[in-house]
Amino acid sequence: xxxxxxxxxxxxxxxxxxxxxxxxxxxxxxxxxxxxxxxxxxxxxxxxxxxxxxxxxxxxxxxxxxxxxxxxxxxxxxxxxxxxxxxxxxxxxxxxxxxxxxxxxxxxxxxxxxxxxxxxxxxx
Amino acid sequence: xxxxxxxxxxxxxxxxxxxxxxxxxxxxxxxxxxxxxxxxxxxxxxxxxxxxxxxxxxxxxxxxxxxxxxxxxxxxxxxxxxxxxxxxxxxxxxxxxxxxxxxxxxxxxxxxxxxxxxxxxxxxxxxxxxxxxxxxxxxxxxxxxxxxxxxxxxxxxxxxxxxxxxxxxxxxxxxxxxxxxxxxxxxxxxxxxxxxxxxxxxxxxxxxxxxxxxxxxxxxxxxxxxxxxxxxxxxxxxxxxxxxxxxxxxxxxxxxxxxxxxxxxxxxxxxxxxxxxxxxxxxxxxxxxxxxxxxxxxxxxxxxxxxxxxxxxxxxxxxxxxxxxxxxxxxxxxxxxxxxxxxxxxxxxxxxxxxxxxxxxxxxxxxxxxxxxxxxxxxxxxxxxxxxxxxxxxxxxxxxxxxxxxxxxxxxxxxxxxxxxxxxxxxxxxxxxxxxxxxxxxxxxxxxxxxxxxxxxxxxxxxxxxxxxxxxxxxxxxxxxxxxxxxxxxxxxxxxxxxxxxxxxxxxxxxxxxxxxxxxxxxxxxxxxxxxxxxxxxxxxxxxxxxxxxxxxxxxxxxxxxxxxxxxxxxxxxxxxxxxxxxxxxxxxxxxxxxxxxxxxxxxxxxxxxxxxxxxxxxxxxxxxxxxxxxxxxxxxxxxxxxxxxxxxxxxxxxxxxxxxxxxxxxxxxxxxxxxxxxxxxxxxxxxxxxxxxxxxxxxx
Numbered sequence: 099x100x101x102x103x104x105x106x107x108x109x110x111x112x113x114x115x116x117x118x119x120x121x122x123x124x125x126x127x128x129x130x131x132x133x134x135x136x137x138x139x140x141x142x143x144x145x146x147x148x149x150x151x152x153x154x155x156x157x158x159x160x161x162x163x164x165x166x167x168x169x170x171x172x173x174x175x176x177x178x179x180x181x182x183x184x185x186x187x188x189x190x191x192x193x194x195x196x197x198x199x200x201x202x203x204x205x206x207x208x209x210x211x212x213x214x215x216x217x218x219x220x221x222x
Numbered sequence: 223x224x225x226x227x228x229x230x231x232x233x234x235x236x237x238x239x240x241x242x243x244x245x246x247x248x249x250x251x252x253x254x255x256x257x258x259x260x261x262x263x264x265x266x267x268x269x270x271x272x273x274x275x276x277x278x279x280x281x282x283x284x285x286x287x288x289x290x291x292x293x294x295x296x297x298x299x300x301x302x303x304x305x306x307x308x309x310x311x312x313x314x315x316x317x318x319x320x321x322x323x324x325x326x327x328x329x330x331x332x333x334x335x336x337x338x339x340x341x342x343x344x345x346x347x348x349x350x351x352x353x354x355x356x357x358x359x360x361x362x363x364x365x366x367x368x369x370x371x372x373x374x375x376x377x378x379x380x381x382x383x384x385x386x387x388x389x390x391x392x393x394x395x396x397x398x399x400x401x402x403x404x405x406x407x408x409x410x411x412x413x414x415x416x417x418x419x420x421x422x423x424x425x426x427x428x429x430x431x432x433x434x435x436x437x438x439x440x441x442x443x444x445x446x447x448x449x450x451x452x453x454x455x456x457x458x459x460x461x462x463x464x465x466x467x468x469x470x471x472x473x474x475x476x477x478x479x480x481x482x483x484x485x486x487x488x489x490x491x492x493x494x495x496x497x498x499x500x501x502x503x504x505x506x507x508x509x510x511x512x513x514x515x516x517x518x519x520x521x522x523x524x525x526x527x528x529x530x531x532x533x534x535x536x537x538x539x540x541x542x543x544x545x546x547x548x549x550x551x552x553x554x555x556x557x558x559x560x561x562x563x564x565x566x567x568x569x570x571x572x573x574x575x576x577x578x579x580x581x582x583x584x585x586x587x588x589x590x591x592x593x594x595x596x597x598x599x600x601x602x603x604x605x606x607x608x609x610x611x612x613x614x615x616x617x618x619x620x621x622x623x624x625x626x627x628x629x630x631x632x633x634x635x636x637x638x639x640x641x642x643x644x645x646x647x648x649x650x651x652x653x654x655x656x657x658x659x660x661x662x663x664x665x666x667x668x669x670x671x672x673x674x675x676x677x678x679x680x681x682x683x684x685x686x687x688x689x690x691x692x693x694x695x696x697x698x699x700x701x702x703x704x705x706x707x708x709x710x711x712x713x714x715x716x717x718x719x720x721x722x723x724x725x726x727x728x729x730x731x732x733x734x735x736x737x738x739x740x741x742x743x744x745x746x747x748x749x750x751x752x753x754x755x756x757x758x759x760x761x762x763x764x765x766x767x768x769x770x771x772x773x774x775x776x777x778x779x780x781x782x783x784x785x786x787x788x789x790x791x792x793x794x795x796x797x798x799x800x801x802x803x804x805x806x807x808x809x810x811x812x813x814x815x816x817x818x819x820x821x822x823x824x825x826x827x828x829x830x831x832x833x834x835x836x837x838x839x840x841x842x843x844x845x846x847x848x849x850x851x852x853x854x855x856x857x858x859x860x861x862x863x864x865x866x867x868x869x870x871x872x873x874x875x876x877x878x879x880x881x882x883x884x885x886x887x888x889x890x891x892x893x894x895x896x897x898x899x900x901x902x903x904x905x906x907x908x909x910x911x912x913x914x915x916x917x918x919x920x921x922x923x
Binding site: 114115118182204205206207208 | 704705737
């Protein structure tokens with residue numbers, strides 16, 4: 099079963115994402131309310147994908163991503179940024195960082211699992 | 223009216239006539255030498271007078287045909303006068319063999335008539351209309367000229383004229399009437415000459431000269447007649463011949479172009495000099511005649527001196543009033559100029575924009591206080607300094623050679639730059655908006671320099687940046703709760719958390735749709751701001767138009783299928799230079815609208831056509847169409863053809879406004895063509911990519 103980690107400081111968004119991925123996608127979902135918690139979970143669990151919010155207090159999304167990428171144990175986990183800073187069709191200057199994709203907020207909960215799968219080249 | 227000869231032809235005629243007249247006069251002078259027999263000389267004299275008479279008549283007729291109006295009338299009268307004199311002379315010659323005195327009488331009557339016709343002819347010339355003091359002066363000129371000529375005549379022939387024993391019925395006409403009429407003739411000629419307008423001056427001078435010669439001859443003739451010493455064939459006849467020839471030359475004088483002074487009153491100096499000359503000649507002759515002054519002549523002189531004095535006084539008064547008028551006007555205009563200068567100075571010092579002038583060498587010629595304050599120096603510190611070096615140095619990539627300030631001052635083009643950078647004292651750069659306008663000389667030619675207006679836009683930039691940041695933050699802050707709302711409602715409506723009762727499901731769907739619309743609205747508002755303010759940079763590249771159309775149609779295929787509308791691709795040609803994302807956004811937007819406004823089963827066709835430097839994109843639907851009155855309005859933000867559209871079609875009202883912003887940013891144009899009820903075609907143009915564009919053509923999608 100696909101296991102995803104959802105990282106967002108906003109409880110309700112986290113809840114929506116969890117339900118969307120579990121109920122619609124049939125995935126197993128872990129969630130974290132910040133960068134530090136995310137790094138801990140990533141270090142201790144097998145993860146297929148991390149959905150990472152960008153604007154978070156404390157350790158923000160980009161810094162969290164850098165640390166994930168810097169740790170050989172977590173470097174191979176694909177990371178998708180979920181952010182309200184961009185909108186559909188925006189060019190994102192984060193090319194070269196090694197992120198697997200960007201999903202703009204607000205996202206469609208009914209297609210979220212499928213969209214992530216398409217981005218990562220998984221069979222849907 | 224005969225067509226006037228061209229000026230060159232007139233000059234040729236005159237150039238032939240002058241030597242011909244001299245030869246004729248010279249020939250007559252030789253043939254009238256006293257060594258020839260009296261009979262021969264009489265014949266020569268008679269024939270010469272007839273010949274020159276015919277020449278004058280022909281010349282005057284020619285001139286009359288070339289002229290119009292009053293001039294034409296005058297020259298016709300001269301023709302008539304010449305013909306009368308000619309007839310009289312011919313008759314006299316014919317009669318001479320049978321009856322000498324009768325012949326003389328006939329000749330004199332003819333001359334009297336001819337002189338009368340000449341006077342009327344001269345008076346017919348259009349003079350320049352004068353008013354008030356000018357009119358009085360003209361009258362006095364006439365009186366003084368007439369009086370002067372009268373003095374001359376009296377001094378010359380008075381003793382003989384007033385000797386009744388020597389006068390007879392035969393000689394009365396020649397000795398009294400003709401001289402008197404001659405006086406009038408010369409007077410009219412002199413006055414007219416003083417008043418002649420530009421185009422007539424040369425002809426009138428010659429006519430007056432001719433008449434003076436003629437009149438002098440007549441006077442001598444009158445004296446000889448009273449003394450009984452007159453005989454035809456003497457050198458005296460030469461006077462009449464030459465007089466005639468001069469009048470002929472007057473008629474053949476090339477007409478002068480009516481110069482622009484023609485309607486201005488002639489100079490009073492010319493009139494004054496002429497009158498003075500007449501009096502001078504009269505006085506000289508009077509002095510030389512050594513005759514006692516008779517009472518009448520003395521009175522005449524008194525009147526002349528008085529009139530001359532009055533003339534001079536009038537002239538002084540007129541000049542004084544003219545001078546005062548001029549002084550007053552100069553004072554007024556000086557005051558106006560000073561007022562204007564003060565106004566300009568006030569404008570320059572009070573405007574908030576920096577203004578300075580440069581000469582063609584780029585040196586600063588003036589600076590207003592705002593400009594000096596913006597740079598951080600005193601006004602006089604900038605004067606005479608090089609504008610480019612002082613304000614521009616090293617900024618904006620300008621070199622002294624391609625600096626647009628100099629371009630304006632040298633080429634005469636107005637140059638505007640919305641994002642230039644100037645340097646404050648100490649080298650701190652600040653953003654400015656600049657317009658350099660050339661100062662053009664009124665008479666044309668190279669510009670004298672340029673006036674440069676600049677505005678420090680630091681604050682505006684700050685405000686723009688703050689606005690942009692604010693919008694960015696707001697949209698982020700709005701999207702975060704919106705993500706939860708939309709997500710929750712989407713999950714509920716999608717049945718992800720279980721089946722809902724039908725009424726609840728319907729209401730959740732309404733809420734879910736509304737949250738989606740709110741999302742689009744926020745996105746569109748942000749787009750509108752970003753494209754409108756130019757904060758999104760365009761990444762220009764060359765694209766095949768068919769690639770863009772194909773990609774956009776593919777992207778919207780799903781929406782088409784959902785509504786049961788077929789999307790077709792029409793013929794596509796050309797390459798555009800543009801931002802792929804933005805052109806795609808425009809095409810998708812137009813396709814989305816076309817799908818929304820099509821009935822199920824309809825077809826939407828997208829195509830592209832290369833046309834003279836542009837590619838025209840078309841999106842055509844078979845929908846209900848747009849009333850012509852609304853065609854231009856639909857590109858305004860939040861404009862909908864029908865107020866129910868927003869609700870039913872789910873649009874934000876910003877789609878077409880964004881399309882227009884994108885297209886205009888590319889340098890293109892967007893518009894709609896529609897027949898009410900007959901479908902709509904949306905068209906927009908994007909500049910074509912140069913065939914030699916260095917950028918590789920890319921296929922969108």
